[in-house]
Amino acid sequence: MDVESAGHTHTATLAAEVWDVEPPAADDRGEWEERGEAVLHCPSGELAVWGVTAGPRETYLRLSDKDGMWRVRVYCEGRREVRRLAQEGVPEGVEHYLVQFWPASG
Structure with missing residues (x-):
C-alpha cells in the first residue's frame, strides 16, 4: 500500500490502529484534508513501514x-502546509496520517 505525501523532503507522522x-x-x-479506503491482502499478517528515500523503518x-x-482507512492532515513549507526547507511533523485497519468480511 502506497500513500503519497503532499510535500517532498520532509518527515510526516503516522499513527496506525488495528x-x-x-x-x-x-x-x-x-482536521483531515484527505481520506480514502481500500482493501489490502496481507499474506504474512505483518506490514513494514517504509519511507520513500529512507527505505524500511524498524x-x-x-x-x-x-x-x-x-479494510484500511487512511486520513491525512497538514498537506497544504507541508506542500508550502517543503519549498522553503525540510519541515518535520507537519503532515500527519492516521491509518485504521480491520478485517474485511466475506
Whole structure:
C-alpha cells in the first residue's frame, strides 16, 4: 500500500490502529484534508513501514498471525502546509496520517 505525501523532503507522522471490527470514523480527531479506503491482502499478517528515500523503518505493524484480507482507512492532515513549507526547507511533523485497519468480511 502506497500513500503519497503532499510535500517532498520532509518527515510526516503516522499513527496506525488495528481493530477487530470497523472502527468509528475519525472525523472528530483531526482536521483531515484527505481520506480514502481500500482493501489490502496481507499474506504474512505483518506490514513494514517504509519511507520513500529512507527505505524500511524498524517499525512493523502486526495485523494478525495469519494470512488475511483487511479494510484500511487512511486520513491525512497538514498537506497544504507541508506542500508550502517543503519549498522553503525540510519541515518535520507537519503532515500527519492516521491509518485504521480491520478485517474485511466475506
